[in-house]
Amino acid sequence: MKYIGKKVITLIMTLFLVSVAAFIAFQVIPGDVVTSILGTEATPEREAQLREELGLDRPAPERYLNWVSGVLSGDLGVSYRYSKSMNEMMPVAELIADKLPVTLYLAAYSLILIIVISIPLGVFWARCKNPAPNVLLNILSQGAMAVPSFFLGILITYLFGIVFHCFTPGGYVSYRDDLSGFFGYLLFPAISIAIPKIAMTARFLRNSMLLELSSDYVRTARSKGCTNRRVMYRHVLRNAFMPVITFLGMIIAETIAGSIVIEQVFGLPGVGRLLISSISTRDFPVVEILVLYITAVVIVVYCLVDILYRMIDPRISDK
Amino acid sequence: MKLKNCMKKTNQRKKRNWYLTAGLFMTGLILFLAILGVFWTPYDTTAMSAGEKFAAPSFRHLFGTDNFGRDIFSRVMQGIGTTAFISSLVVLCAGGAGICIGAVTGYFGGFLDEAIMRITDAVNGFPSILLTLVIVSVLGGGIRNLILSLSIVFMPSFIRIVRSEFIKFRDADYIVRARLMGTGTVRILFIHILPNIFSTFLVSVTIGLNNAILAESGMSYLGIGVQPPTASLGKMLSDAQGYLTSAPWYALAPGLTIVWIVLGFSLLSEGIRSRAQ
Numbered sequence: 001m002k003y004i005g006k007k008v009i010t011l012i013m014t015l016f017l018v019s020v021a022a023f024i025a026f027q028v029i030p031g032d033v034v035t036s037i038l039g040t041e042a043t044p045e046r047e048a049q050l051r052e053e054l055g056l057d058r059p060a061p062e063r064y065l066n067w068v069s070g071v072l073s074g075d076l077g078v079s080y081r082y083s084k085s086m087n088e089m090m091p092v093a094e095l096i097a098d099k100l101p102v103t104l105y106l107a108a109y110s111l112i113l114i115i116v117i118s119i120p121l122g123v124f125w126a127r128c129k130n131p132a133p134n135v136l137l138n139i140l141s142q143g144a145m146a147v148p149s150f151f152l153g154i155l156i157t158y159l160f161g162i163v164f165h166c167f168t169p170g171g172y173v174s175y176r177d178d179l180s181g182f183f184g185y186l187l188f189p190a191i192s193i194a195i196p197k198i199a200m201t202a203r204f205l206r207n208s209m210l211l212e213l214s215s216d217y218v219r220t221a222r223s224k225g226c227t228n229r230r231v232m233y234r235h236v237l238r239n240a241f242m243p244v245i246t247f248l249g250m251i252i253a254e255t256i257a258g259s260i261v262i263e264q265v266f267g268l269p270g271v272g273r274l275l276i277s278s279i280s281t282r283d284f285p286v287v288e289i290l291v292l293y294i295t296a297v298v299i300v301v302y303c304l305v306d307i308l309y310r311m312i313d314p315r316i317s318d319k
Numbered sequence: 320m321k322l323k324n325c326m327k328k329t330n331q332r333k334k335r336n337w338y339l340t341a342g343l344f345m346t347g348l349i350l351f352l353a354i355l356g357v358f359w360t361p362y363d364t365t366a367m368s369a370g371e372k373f374a375a376p377s378f379r380h381l382f383g384t385d386n387f388g389r390d391i392f393s394r395v396m397q398g399i400g401t402t403a404f405i406s407s408l409v410v411l412c413a414g415g416a417g418i419c420i421g422a423v424t425g426y427f428g429g430f431l432d433e434a435i436m437r438i439t440d441a442v443n444g445f446p447s448i449l450l451t452l453v454i455v456s457v458l459g460g461g462i463r464n465l466i467l468s469l470s471i472v473f474m475p476s477f478i479r480i481v482r483s484e485f486i487k488f489r490d491a492d493y494i495v496r497a498r499l500m501g502t503g504t505v506r507i508l509f510i511h512i513l514p515n516i517f518s519t520f521l522v523s524v525t526i527g528l529n530n531a532i533l534a535e536s537g538m539s540y541l542g543i544g545v546q547p548p549t550a551s552l553g554k555m556l557s558d559a560q561g562y563l564t565s566a567p568w569y570a571l572a573p574g575l576t577i578v579w580i581v582l583g584f585s586l587l588s589e590g591i592r593s594r595a596q
Contacts, residue, residue, distance in 0.1 A: 014441075022453075025453070025457045026457065028457070142582065142585065142586070143578075143582065145585065146578050146581040146582040146585060147578050147581075148533050148536060148537060148574075148577055148578075148581070150537060150540050150553075150556065151556060151570075151574035151577060151578065154556065154559075154560055154563070154570050154574060155574070157560075157563060158563050158567055158570070162563060162564055162567075169563070250444070253444070253445070253446050254446050256446065257446030257447075257448040257449045258446075258448070260448060260449070260452070261448065261537055261540070261541065264540070264541060264557075265560070275452065276452075276541050276542070276543070279452060279455070279456040279543065280460075280542060280543065282456075284456075287453075287456055291449070291453050294449055295445075295449075298444075298445065298446065298449075302444060
């Protein structure tokens, strides 16, 4: 309990530091926001008015507080690039709202694929004594780890989309219109994210299990008459799984980051695509918020993994 | 019996290190193409020819031609050069800084070590794509900023490796003796300890190169890294995506090249590791 409390306090501190860092980083960017919105031809009065509207005439600490309290209460500021109508600016919250679920579904989908496939594969790989499947798995996993996810996405689009007609490339259906169609389309991006990660996780689990297999308790369990299966699943897997949990935390973070690229490949209207387009159009309020969100998710995931790790393994106690 | 065992062992040691051989061959070929591409390419990389749009791979155009009728093989050669240039500079900057910082923090320890370790932990745990995106969006695009931001992103992993190796050696007998003899700290760090970590560092350099190549092509694919007209493998992939139905070879050529490079370097690192053991 005490540990969880400590973790949560560290979490909040980290989030605070990250928000300050994000705020400062986007303050020091060269170029004036107002000129970039209005162009160089605007009158000084109009410039001053916009500056006041955006709160840019205030000192930096005050702007930071306004920004953070806005983020906490759901008011995320306005986009510099997108506008709702001629005179109304687009709130960032509205811009993000329907894009966030796409990315979250995609990340969750690929994570499920990774866990469901890589764990049995890793166990099978560790058990397999024949050289032939061993070598095959080795080659396959080396290959899968060498393929960058965006190229894998293109290959999958070509193979399943154009050659086998399993799905229409670019034919994204919104989750609001057709949920099953949405998940059907999302399967292929999810596979593209998952394959390299499956290879990594299975390899990691296999190495971890092989390491455990040489320890004394395995010999003891065998000599008291445990079946091979029981030794594998009850004894070895439990111990070997501990480092894998930490590794999976990393994989989750990578999956979220990986979806940024994969969204671009499959034309998914998610957070990642918004981030990329906002970066190239220098739409900083949007970038700032997205970076903060994604970072927060990653930090929270790491924190949860740490807590989970201790709940599963009672040997790690407060010291 | 004993003799037989010994013989067996020596024989085992003489067994070919296939990882190393394959890795050296694959990376050597790439390096050759990259260097050759600086001086000579089969065709001009920017020469367009309207009559030869989307020509399929043939002896005339080894990898076919793209939507402007440009020879893809020549462009891939140039793209390898760009990628090799960027990623080796990134590894040079990140590795060099990693050696200096890691050596000092590992050898001396203390508060500075603790503080730098916390920072590297934070950066290391963070997905590298996201961090690069943030830094690039703050600094702006272009090759120079891409190299700078990738160096920042990759530095922590080098610091960690160098640091842990220096910790291993700092209390070794011969170091203590060198210190007693009055050897200067800089000499101890770089002449006495540094050569010992060579093979470990080489492995992390090959892994770093791999990650740098993946990151560079990813960024260029997203349109944030290398800008046209410079050919880069990632940018070619994103251009090729629109013509997947009519010219699949356009996407396959740069993509498979990236896979080839990455596979080559990971085999090389595996080979160096098993040789060092």
